[in-house]
Amino acid sequence: MSDHNSASPAAPPPGCPAHGSAVRLAGLQFQQSASDLYRSLRREHGAVAPVLLDNDIPAWLVLGYPEVCYVSAHDELFARDSRRWNQWPNIPDNWPLLPFVGYQPSVLFTEGAEHQRRAGVLTHALEGIDQFELARECQTVAEHLIASFAGSGTAELMNAYAHALPARAVLWMCGMPQDSDETDTLVEDLRTSLDAGQDDDPVAAYQRVGARLTQLVKTKRENPGADITSRMLLHPAGLSDEEAVQDLISVIAAAQQPTANWIGNTLRLLLTDERFAVNVSGGRVSVGDALNEVLWLDTPTQNFIGRWAARDTQLGGRHIREGDCLILGLAAANTDPQIWPESHVGAENSAHLSFSNGEHRCPYPAPLLADVMARTAVETLMEHLPDLVLTGQTTQLTWRPSVWMRGLTTLPVTFTPTTH
Ligand code: HEM
Structure with a gap:
């Protein structure tokens, strides 16, 4: 998701008294820890804060754990179809958040029986993934990526590893042929369309991804295999080609970015926190503990738009009016003092809301697949480059200024060069 900074002065949006004191989301201090950032917002505005999106469009940021649970569990009241929004007359054609809130005929925006149909197909398709086979594939991809930088003794892990691995693993799960230049191009296009840099054209990249997935759906209709795409097409719900392409894009987008940032945020914790730095493999604290701690304290999907x-x-x-937009403050909910203290953080406790909650939550078994990808990525890297250290000071690491995804801009490391 791209980042947006608005420099315009505060102006209460028309017709909404609560938004007179609203927080401009683009102005938040993302370099703080997530718990400090959201605690101060909660102190000032309570569990549901009036906020301003780009162009000062009003919305509500739901910060409390019970409130996020309530909103996500009551989809009849807080619904997912963005065409309900009462702000559409104020949204310009080039509004930066349109890719995420503009209605698309995908599983993401469906409601009620139609959502059950589409999500049912996805759950069935994802359940068909053998987790041991996925772990083996992730290990192969990880070793291939490590080999590309192991000889140099330095790497920038966000780009060379954390983003690349889940992109490849997800395309493999969807049945894309591997080991081809075409996969490299698609991985690059995926990255550009989901996470554009300044020089990239996300729309063109998104169109190329759509075209390639349309082609994949055609191929799998004729020649089904043991993959997500084929299982979606063979499901008795009878998805059309267009529905299948839309939902494949949703799966790939929903899987790649959060898993990449889960890997990056976990590597950061392992490399910077002395509880982990001494010896991860020593058994006192494990990679599993670090992965879980990140979901509580630096969760990748920190805010989700919306309902x-x-x-x-x-x-x-x-007072919420019909058609108002609500943002699920997942990171804020996870650090809500009502469910704190810190003893809640630990390998055994997975009551965080990082995969959301309710009908539209990250569908079973997607969180397990994300865990296989992230765990294999982190463990394989530590195993192959055991003396990995951060280049420079911990304080030089910067968080991307994104309201939506919590992830590092870069993660530069050094290690003893090896040949693989
Ligand atoms: C660390 C990794 C992941 C995180 C933090 C994450 C988190 C989320 C969140 C917060 C939502 C929004 C739920 C809502 O609207 O309330 C979501 C939806 C979704 N996720 Fe994940 N996810 C992850 C990995 C994955 C993976 C690996 C897949 C697929 C292989 C996946 C597939 C989906 C799909 C299809 C949806 C849309 C569900 C719907 O609208 O019915 N996610 N995820």
Whole structure:
């Protein structure tokens, strides 16, 4: 997801008294820890904060753990179809968040029985992935990527490893042929369309990804295999080609970015926190502990847009009007003092909301597949480059200024060069 900074002065949006004191999301201090950032917002605004998106478009940021649970569990009241939004007359054609809130006929925006149909197909298709086979594939991809930089003794791990590995693993799960230049191009296009840099053209890249997936759906209709795409097409729900392509794009987009940042944020924790730095393989604290701690304290999908109120209602003492947009503050909910103290963080406790909750939550078994990808990525790297250290000071690492994804801009490391 791209990052946006608005420099315009505060201006209350028309017709909304609560938004007079709203927080401009683009102005948040992302270099703080997630718990500090969201605790201060909660202190000032309560469990449901009025916020301003790009172009000062008003929305509600739901910060409390019980409130996020309530919103995500009541999809009849807080619905997913963005066409319900009462702000559409104020949204310009080039609005930067359009790729994420503009209605598309995919599983993401469906409601009720149609959502059950589409999500049912996805769960069935994802359940067919053998987790041991996925771990083996991730290890092969990891070794291939490590070999590309192992001889140099330095690497920038976000680009060379954390983003590349889940992109390749997800394309493999979807049945894309591996080991080809075409896969490299698709991985690059995927990265550009999901996470554009300044010189890239995300729209053109997105169109190339769509075209390639349309071709994949055609191929798999004729020649099904043991992959997500074929299982989706063979499901009795009878998806059309267009529905299959839309939902494949949703799966790939939903899987790649959060898993990449889960890997990056976990490597950061392992390399910078002395509880882990001494000896990860020593058994006192494990990679599993680090992965879980990240989901509590630096979760990749820190805020998720969104839900749209189906009618006027109350939430956290706020009056929500029909058609208002609500953002799920997943990182804020995870660090809500109501469910804190820190003893909650630990390998055994997975009551965080990092995969959301309710009907539209990250569908079973996607969180398990993400865990296989992230765990294999981190363990294989540590195994092959055991003396990996951060280049420079911990304080030089910077978080991307994104409201949506919590991830590092870069993760530069050095290690003893090896030949693989
Ligand atoms: C660290 C990794 C991941 C995180 C943190 C994550 C988190 C999330 C979140 C927060 C949502 C939004 C839920 C909502 O609207 O309430 C979501 C939805 C979704 N995720 Fe994940 N996810 C991850 C990995 C994956 C993977 C690996 C897959 C697939 C292989 C996947 C597939 C999906 C799909 C298809 C949806 C849309 C569900 C729907 O609207 O019904 N995710 N995920």
